[in-house]
Amino acid sequence: MRVFVFEYVTGGGLLGAGLPPPLVREGDLMLRALVADLAALDGVECIITRDARLAPPHLPADCRPVHDAADFPRVWAQALAGADAVWPIAPEHQGILEGISEAILAADRPLLNSRPAAVRTAASKLRTIRLLEAQGVPVVPTFGAADRLPPLPGPWVLKPDDGVGCLGIRLCRDRDSLSRYWEQLAQADTFVAQPFVQGTAASLSLLAKDGEVNLLSVNRQRIAVMDEGLILLGCVVNGLGAGDPRWRRLAGDVTAALPDLWGYAGVDLIAAAEGPLVLEVNPRLTTSYVGLRESLQRNPAGLVLDLLVGGALRQGAVGGLAVDVCLEYAGAA
16 A cells, blocks of 8 residues: 655645744654654555655655645645555645645545544634534633633633644733734634633544544643743653543544544643643644654554554553653744
8 A cells, every 4th residue: 555645844835935943843753753654564655745945854755855836736646646545744724634635535545534524623723612512522711803701810822713733822911911912913803712721731642433532642742831922842642641531531522523533633632620621623643643653552553544444443441651752943942
């Protein structure tokens, strides 16, 4: 089987634009981990594309450099035509991952990721939270520009509704600063506000198929505040105790509410005093995947390919070795 692993940031998706260092760092880490996992499976070969502005990745893959935006469609089409399945890693914002997913399906290639409907929902933090809330899933309260904010003093977090990672997030110390920043935004209706909830920043890594779920790990995220923004410094895969039954229950509730999740997905949350509260759902590979194979002592890419050939979700004990994934780069220290 030839799998086209398309990592959007490093694979040519940003040709003609700048390459944000944190996104390049995350993208490269996920690309390297996934290609290594796939290459370790019998009978699996990988195809990747590479933004020619970046150094060659030296991976066990057929690497196709892309030199400019005009050349990208040709390289993409050739890689797609030569693949038996496609595994995209791309941001949801501006419909990027949804569009890529639809193009893969239109080319009649198996999509090793969530269906476009799930991606479309998860692309909006507000839409996702309201869907989960309606299903009784515990969430961090999330408000759009048209909503009346509750009389909470702060701090507050202001973020793009379809934002990528921690980019564009602003920490507002009180209601006055929140209102001031929101009024200054040129497109205020594309942002959401959430009260800053005390607790541990965490995430779930899971496998999903047809509304069912296998929880793989419960991860602790390392997030720092810098210049009134938030920066993800890394995570510890299986860094939180996995014995709490609320983790598995939350994973099941999220997947039931978003039945078009398929394969690997992540759930960002706050482990608050009253229990876990969902922040957002990531219908794609997340940074935690980088340490998953070492943590589980199993190949997670193999688990996803099993789903493709009709295999059932393998329920196992949640937990594993604690594995640190570092994202620190110049400017984040």
